[in-house]
Structure formats: structure tokens, C-alpha cells
Amino acid sequence: MEWIRPDDTGYDEARKLFNAMIDRRPAVIAQCGNPNDVGEALRYAHEHRLDVAVRSGGHSVAGMSMNDGGLVIDVRPMKTVTVDAAAQTATVGGGVTWGEFDRAAQPYGLAVTGGRVSTTGVAGFTLGGGSGWMERSWGLACDNLVSVDLVTAAGELVTASEQENPDLFWALHGAGGNFGVAVSLTFRMYQVGEQSLAGLMLWPADAAPDVARAYRDFAPDAPAGVGTALASVIAPPEEFVPADLQNKPALGVVFVHAGEPGTGEAALETVRSWGPAADVVAPRPYAEFQSMLDDQPDQFNYWSAEYHDEFPDPALDVFLRSGAKLPHPSSQLLLIPWGGAVAEVYGTSTPMARRDATWVSHPFALWQDPAQTEAAIAWAKGFRRDISDFATGGVYLNFIGHEGQDRIKAAFGEENYNRLARIKHQYDPLNVFRGNQNIEPAA
Structure with a gap:
């Protein structure tokens, strides 16, 4: 293990x-190689x-994987x-990270819903639920967990699965890093072959x-x-854009x-019939597609989200009006x-409430000039x-930052939150x- 302190080379990195x-200065960063x-x-x-934060990919928009004056478990x-192709x-x-996972699984023609x-x-994304492109077909990332090994607050290494510590395993399906430090996760995988039709x-x-409106009517039954x-x-200044x-x-x-070969073309032709001005959908390795839309590093971020049972025309009007006023060329509204x-x-x-929502809207503010912060938020x-x-x-917590305890409880509902609080206490x-x-421990 390597201990990194403020005076050490590499601390800022x-x-x-x-x-x-997020610009936080922990007292010490413990880079951990094993449980x-x-x-x-x-x-x-x-x-x-010392207060404790846990850092893996570091993608918590609120900077929850870093702290001031505490200890960070990196x-x-x-x-x-390790991919077991026979067992899938x-x-x-x-x-x-998801890029590392996808690239390791691609030679076997396998994948799971990823970031x-x-x-x-992988760890923070999955334990927070795991919403990704293939969720409607494969489920959320957490739905495909076989087991999780984690180190508890007492320093004990435990395995959570349907057979071992099933209550803890249930809690790890969306309640995040409240219960320990995930050191290993095992997933069920799905066939994607050498190429997926994507772009x-x-x-x-x-x-x-x-x-x-055409998309709104098409997507729920794709x-x-x-x-x-x-x-x-904002359309990028790329060669493929007019x-x-x-x-x-x-x-x-x-x-x-990423389903059976030959079965996606009809759905793609439906979308193409709407006459896109730019179109880069083509066969490519799934792992390549998964990194196509990566954001540039070193940008300021503020995100939020909402669930919707329906998205009628007036809601689409709100979506389009807001989407026409993006605060920066890197910002998106999804x-x-x-x-x-x-x-x-x-x-x-699972702990996540209202998973029967039909839509999730996701304002994704990104910008580069600190002077734009107030306007972007x-x-x-x-x-x-x-x-x-x-x-x-309802809300998916991986899509938001610090929005208060009421939003956390809304993500789980009263019954699920109370059960999580009891498991947290344990x-x-x-x-x-x-x-x-x-999730605060039950009294």
C-alpha cells in the first residue's frame, strides 16, 4: 500500500x-492494492x-470520493x-473502470450494462444502480451482480450474494457505498459478438x-x-457533421x-426515416462504442435528474426549450x-423505488470557465x-449530487429506506x- 500526503510528489494528481x-485536500490518501x-x-x-471517503473512478459529481482533511481509500x-467465457x-x-472492463470482455464477445x-x-456505478445503454434489455448493472466482496467498517472481508449475507446483497443493489469498500464484483455477462450496430x-x-415526438413514441417499445x-x-465541429x-x-x-445479429436493422431504419443530417451509426466493437461519447476531462460538472411516468407534448416542449439554451457546448440534456x-x-x-418509471430526464451541465458556474447550475x-x-x-441517485436527505429517501421510498437503515446499523x-x-444507521 502507498500512503500519499500533501507534501508528497503525486498528491495533486x-x-x-x-x-x-471539486478541489479537496485530504490529510492522506491510502492507495490500496488488496483487502x-x-x-x-x-x-x-x-x-x-479521520473522516473516510472511498475513491474508485472518481465520477461522483458532488466529489463524494474525496474529502478535506480526512483519509481517502483509493x-x-x-x-x-477475469472473464469466464464458459460460465458467461x-x-x-x-x-x-468501465472502459477497462469492456475492453477486457470484448475479445470474448461479452458485456454487461455499463457506464x-x-x-x-465499475464499483460506484454498479452499487448505485448502474444505468447504461443496454439496461432495457439486460437490466441495470446491479441486477447482474452475482456477488460482491467488500471490507466493512470493522475491517472484515465479507461476501454478499443471494446465498451469503442476502440482506447486504439486497442493499448493494442501488444503495451505493454505505456498507463497505467493494474490492471485487462478479457479474453475469451477455453476448455482444465482435460487432454491435451503434453510434x-x-x-x-x-x-x-x-x-x-417520433422518438418519444418509438423508444418505449423498441x-x-x-x-x-x-x-x-451543440453539434460538434467534426467532419461527420455538415x-x-x-x-x-x-x-x-x-x-x-447489441442483440441477435440482424435484428437491429429494422429499428435503425425507423430512426433513419426521420432524416438525420448526420449519421455515424455503424457496426463497431461494443467496447469502442462505450467510449465514443466520453467527455473531455478537466471540465466543471453539475447534474440532476427526474423520473417520469409519461412524457406528453408539453413536457417535450419544456425539454426542447431547455435544450436550446445549453450553457456550454459540452452540456447536454438527455x-x-x-x-x-x-x-x-x-x-x-431491490432498494431502488419507482423502477417502473417510463423515462428519466437528465440535465447534464458541463462548462470550463469558473465565471460560468452560476449560470450553468x-x-x-x-x-x-x-x-x-x-x-x-423519484430519482436515480447516480445522476445527482448533494440534493438533500429528502431526495435520498425519495430514491428508495420509506419502506426500503428503513430496511436500508437497519442494514446500515448492522x-x-x-x-x-x-x-x-x-443512509443514516437506524437508532
């Missing part, structure tokens, strides 16, 4: 997060009365990926109302194996088909269809305010792991 808004290292770091934090050295499973270390940004950590299509702003999203963007559309507001559809395999698991089967909050009449009140009664969307 070790504390750097995806969100450039014993994690236990030692936890003991050190207890002895020195699991990035845990980079193993894979086991990854707690520090693996839409390839630098996201992006763009339309100019004047076509957006018609395309948005065939198995098809993943999509509607995105208000010159008269570059750097202007545009509407995009992300399309991926509308993501749920249903399918996501909705097949609901109620108290106001844009994201303004969308939430304007869309509130069409929202259910595994972390002193709330050591509170640097997250925190």
Missing part, C-alpha cells in the same frame, strides 16, 4: 477528480479520528479483470419538435437489444443494438427510456423546476461510510 469543480490494505487504512482512520490499484461471468477488482462514460468506476444521429433545431437516448446538444450544423443547437439520438428489464424488478425486490435547476409538473418525485453503526448518498 492522486486527489484529482473527474469534476473540476488487507483497506482494513489497515480503516484502522488508521479510526485511530486518528482502490484504483485493484485492476484485475466476469469478476473485476474494485478499481476497474455511458468509460472512465466511470449517433443528429438533426438541426428546426427538425427537433417532430423528431422528438425491440430487445436496442438501447437509445434523446439528447439536446458545416451549416456545426457549433449550433441540435437534437441527437444515440442508438446501439431523455432516457426505462421500462423493459429495468421495470421487471420493482417494489421491494441555474440552467440545470431551471429545467428541474420547469419539468416538475411531469415528474414523479454493518456500519458509526456511519464511517458517510461520504456518499448517505
Whole structure:
């Protein structure tokens, strides 16, 4: 294990997060290569009365994987990926990112629902639920967990699965890092073959109302194996974009088909019939597609989200108005269809409430100039305010930052939250792991 302190070379690089808004200075960063290292770091934090944060990919938009003056358990050295092609499973270390996982599984023609940004950590993404392009066909990432090995607040290495510690295993399906440090995760995998049909299509702003309505009617019933999203963007100055559309507001559809070969073409032709001005959907390795839409590093980030049972024309009007006022060319406004395999698991089967939502809207503010911070955050909050009449009140916590305890409870519902609080009391009664969307231990 390597201990990194403020005077050490590499300290600034070790504390750097995806969100450039976050500039925190922990007293010590413990880079852990195995479960014993994690236990030692936890003991050190207890002895020195240091707050604890856990860092893997570092993609928490609120910077929950870093703290000021405390100890950060950095699991990035845990980079193993083992694929069992015969069993169609894979086991990854707690520090693996989705890009690393996807590339390791691609030679076997296998994948599982992963992050839409390839630098996201597998562990935090999955334990928070795991919403990705293939969720309607394969379920959320957490739905495909076979087991999780984690180190508890007491420094004990435990395995959670349907057979071992089943209550803890249930809690790890969406309640995040409240219960320990994940050092290993095993997943069920799915066939994607050598190539998937995937990419992006763009339309100019004047076509957006018609395309948005066509998409709204198409996406909830898209065939198995098809993943999509509607995105208000600023068209990039890239060769595949017509010159008269570059750097202007545009509407995009992300399309991926990772099902049976030959079954995605009809769905793709439906979307193409809407006449995109730019179209880069083509056969490519699934792992390549998974990194196509990665954001540039060193940008400021502020995100939020809402669930919707319906998205009628007035809601689409709100979406399009907000999407026409993106605060920066890197910002996006996403509308993501749920249903399918996501909705097949609901109620108290996992901690996440309202999984039967039909849509998730996701204002994704990114910018580069600190002077734009106030306007960018106001844009994201303004969308939430304007869309509130069409929202259910549910929320996917991986899509938001610090929005208060009421939003955390809304993500789980009262019954699930109370059960989580009891499990939290069992595994972390002193709330050591509170640097997250925190569940407070039951009294």
C-alpha cells in the first residue's frame, strides 16, 4: 500500500477528480492494492479520528470520493479483470473502470450494462444502480451482480450474494457505498459478438419538435437489444457533421443494438426515416462504442435528474426549450427510456423505488470557465423546476449530487429506506461510510 500526503510528489494528481469543480485536500490518501490494505487504512482512520471517503473512478459529481482533511481509500490499484467465457461471468477488482472492463470482455464477445462514460468506476456505478445503454434489455448493472466482496467498517472481508449475507446483497443493489469498500464484483455477462450496430444521429433545431415526438413514441417499445437516448446538444465541429450544423443547437439520438445479429436493422431504419443530417451509426466493437461519447476531462460538472411516468407534448416542449439554451457546448440534456428489464424488478425486490418509471430526464451541465458556474447550475435547476409538473418525485441517485436527505429517501421510498437503515446499523453503526448518498444507521 502507498500512503500519499500533501507534501508528497503525486498528491495533486492522486486527489484529482473527474469534476473540476471539486478541489479537496485530504490529510492522506491510502492507495490500496488488496483487502488487507483497506482494513489497515480503516484502522488508521479510526485511530486518528479521520473522516473516510472511498475513491474508485472518481465520477461522483458532488466529489463524494474525496474529502478535506480526512483519509481517502483509493482502490484504483485493484485492476484485475477475469472473464469466464464458459460460465458467461466476469469478476473485476474494485478499481476497474468501465472502459477497462469492456475492453477486457470484448475479445470474448461479452458485456454487461455499463457506464455511458468509460472512465466511470465499475464499483460506484454498479452499487448505485448502474444505468447504461443496454439496461432495457439486460437490466441495470446491479441486477447482474452475482456477488460482491467488500471490507466493512470493522475491517472484515465479507461476501454478499443471494446465498451469503442476502440482506447486504439486497442493499448493494442501488444503495451505493454505505456498507463497505467493494474490492471485487462478479457479474453475469451477455453476448455482444465482435460487432454491435451503434453510434449517433443528429438533426438541426428546426427538425427537433417532430423528431422528438417520433422518438418519444418509438423508444418505449423498441425491440430487445436496442438501447437509445434523446439528447439536446451543440453539434460538434467534426467532419461527420455538415458545416451549416456545426457549433449550433441540435437534437441527437444515440442508438446501439447489441442483440441477435440482424435484428437491429429494422429499428435503425425507423430512426433513419426521420432524416438525420448526420449519421455515424455503424457496426463497431461494443467496447469502442462505450467510449465514443466520453467527455473531455478537466471540465466543471453539475447534474440532476427526474423520473417520469409519461412524457406528453408539453413536457417535450419544456425539454426542447431547455435544450436550446445549453450553457456550454459540452452540456447536454438527455431523455432516457426505462421500462423493459429495468421495470421487471420493482417494489421491494431491490432498494431502488419507482423502477417502473417510463423515462428519466437528465440535465447534464458541463462548462470550463469558473465565471460560468452560476449560470450553468441555474440552467440545470431551471429545467428541474420547469419539468416538475411531469415528474414523479423519484430519482436515480447516480445522476445527482448533494440534493438533500429528502431526495435520498425519495430514491428508495420509506419502506426500503428503513430496511436500508437497519442494514446500515448492522454493518456500519458509526456511519464511517458517510461520504456518499448517505443512509443514516437506524437508532
